Amino acid sequence: MNKADSILSQTKSFFAEIGDMTFFAGRFFKEASSSPFEFKELLRQCYNMGNRSLLLVSVTGFILGLVFTLQSRPTLMQFGAQSWMASMVSLSIVREIGPVIIALICAGRIGSGIGAELGSMRVTEQIDAMEVSGTNPFKYLVVTRIMATTLMLPLLIIMGDAIALFGSALIENLKGDVSYLLYFNQVFEALKFSDIVPATIKSVFFGFAIGLVGCYKGYYCSKGTVGVGEASNSAVVYISMLLFVIDFIAVFVTDIFI
Amino acid sequence: MGKSTSQKIKVGVFVVIGTILLVATLYFIGNKQHLFTRNIEIYATFANVNGLTLGNNVRYSGINVGTVSKIDMVDEGTITIQMVVEEKTSRFIKKDAIASIGSDGLVGSMVVNIIPGKSQDAKPVIAGDTIQSYSRIGADDMLSTLNTTNENAALLTSDLLKITNKILEGKGTLGALVSDTLLAKDIRQVVVELKKTTLGTSAAITNINAIISKINYDESAAAVLLSDTVSANQIKNVFANLEKSSKDINEVTKNIDEYIQEIKSGKGTLNYVLQDKDLVKNIDSSMINIKEATQKLNENMEALKHNFLFRGYFNKLERQERKEAKEK
The missing domain is CATH 1.20.5 (Single alpha-helices involved in coiled-coils or other helix-helix interfaces)
Structure with missing residues (x-):
């Protein structure tokens, strides 16, 4: 009986959290569509999340392309289909692997960062202080961050894809004597707008999810230092899960329309 | 909150x-990819579907027009597949179209290819139609055929190897040709002679050409003889007639010869006429008698004119003659 109660309460809290997050998202749209707009803070956040993630994304993307190509080579060589490498790698990176891996990396870096930052602000009552001083903390802290992640993530993903393709080209050039020109010719022959556009739209939603969950977890962080850690941790977990759900839906939608 | x-x-x-x-x-x-489009179902029957599964694409002239929606095994060796085809493209698929199962690339999934029929005036398919099918040779069959071909090729190459070895060893005609230096010399000589002969023939042909070119094809008798088929036929006829005539002449001459022989030997009527002297005397006296008789008849006729019984008739004749003379 006790166990059933706990399962019920857990389920209730799960749904309550989702419902709360939905209200949070609704509030975001409401606040984002009304003035004043915190452009300066938005730019600062964009720089913070975009530029400062660039190195991480670049390194990850480069290694991703490199490893992916290295691992696929033997299988393709068995078929004698090394010439398909460029099209295969570019399609899988641009359509799926690039956006998901880079979004997960960003979930770890940006999502947890937002969770921890807002959480500590909540714990140290800075948010309460802002409310008291008449500044709208939601507008200043949450809206700017969610907008920044929504704008920056697609750019980071495109950047990461390009670097991953460069890593792949490097391996092909070293191992397969394929010139960079030939490799990128093959890549652009294989890629169509129907591959790039859905992936970019998907990455916008990824960015929104990272910002939203990170902010939500941080904004409603429970008191105490443990709460900050929890907020940061659960933000990453939730974001990762949500990313896959979004990806899942995006794949179905893409499959229908393209 | x-x-x-x-x-x-x-x-x-x-x-x-x-x-x-x-x-x-x-x-x-x-x-169900084609949920929002109007579709029709068409059918095709196969003996082997080569791993076709539900949802595989249906292509018409290389364009995806639908999917495979049902695969039923009707009885042993008869599999009916149902294809859902877009209605807007189905009007291009005629009733004589042929369905075949193929592979989408070397390692791709299976597809149903509908090949347009040859008839121009065939009607478009309607829902429920069964179109003809054509079972392609599967990869296994191809490989087994290829295997047989390979075995044959191996046998051929081993035989070929034997032949080339023999040639290298100088055995047989080909071997002699390849390795015998004397033969080569002879052949070279033959070729030289052949060359000379060819030159001679060439000169002869040139001369003949010159002769032919000299013939005036339009007017000369030679040209007519050479080219006019009508004249040739006529000449042929003339020769045939000539031959016949000469035969006839020969016959006539023979007959005449016989007559002369007969005459000479004193046989026949003519010979009797020519040789008998009494007959000639008799004929002569008969002729004198005939002359005298004619004279006497004339005298009798004159006497008759003056007879009163016949005078009227002769007077009438005289009058008529005079009248005709006047009219002229």
């Missing part, structure tokens, strides 16, 4: 259920 827990739970449940419904809807739409 001012939102009660129950409100949050309700919204949470709504969002989760909404998401699940969205995913489910998208899944079903994705599964």
Whole structure:
């Protein structure tokens, strides 16, 4: 009986959290569509999340392309289909692997960062202080961050894809004597707008999810230092899960329309 | 925030259920690709579908026009497949179109290819039609055929190897040709002679050409003889007639010869006439008698004119003659 109660309460809290997050998202749209707009803070956040993630994304993307190509080579060589490498790698990176891996990396870096930052602000009552001083903390802290992640993530993903393709080209050039020109010719022959556009739209939603969950977890962080850690941790977990759900839906939608 | 827990739970449940419904809807739409287009079902029967599965594409002239929606085994060796084809493209598929099962690339999934029929005036397919099918040779059959071909090729190459070895060793005609130096010399000599002969023939042909070119084809007798087929036929006839005539002449001459022989030997009527002297005397005296008789008849006729019985008749004749003379 006790166990059933706990399962019920857990389920209730799960749904309550989702419902709360939905209200949070609704509030975001409401606040984002009304003035004043915190452009300066938005730019600062964009720089913070975009530029400062660039190195991480670049390194990850480069290694991703490199490893992916290295691992696929033997299988393709068995078929004698090394010439398909460029099209295969570019399609899988641009359509799926690039956006998901880079979004997960960003979930770890940006999502947890937002969770921890807002959480500590909540714990140290800075948010309460802002409310008291008449500044709208939601507008200043949450809206700017969610907008920044929504704008920056697609750019980071495109950047990461390009670097991953460069890593792949490097391996092909070293191992397969394929010139960079030939490799990128093959890549652009294989890629169509129907591959790039859905992936970019998907990455916008990824960015929104990272910002939203990170902010939500941080904004409603429970008191105490443990709460900050929890907020940061659960933000990453939730974001990762949500990313896959979004990806899942995006794949179905893409499959229908393209 | 001012939102009660129950409100949050309700919204949470709504969002989760909404998401699940969205995913489910998208899944079903994705599964039935042609859900929003008007489709018709057409059928084809195969003996072997080579691993075709539900949802495989149906192509008409290389364009995806539908999917395979049902595969039924009717009886042993007869498999009927149902294809859902877009109605807007089905009007291009004629009743004599042929369905075949192929592979989408070397390692791709199977597809049903509908090949247009040859008849121009065939009607388009309608829902429920069964089109003809054509079973392509499977990869296994191809490989087994290739295997046989390889075995044959191996046998051929081994035989060829033997032959080339023999040639290298100088055995046989080909071997002699390849290795015998004397033969080569002879052949070279033959070729030289052949060259000379060819030159001579060439000169002769040139001369003949010159002769032919000198013939005036339009007017000369030679040209007529050479080229006019009508004259040739006529000449042929003339020769035939000549031959016949000469035969006849020969016959006539022979007969005459016989007559002369007969005459000489004193046989026949003519010979009797020519040789008998009494007959000639008799004929002569007969002729004198005939002359005298004619004279006497004339005298009698003159006497008759003066007879009173016949005078009238002769007078009448005289008058008529005079009248005719006057009229002229």
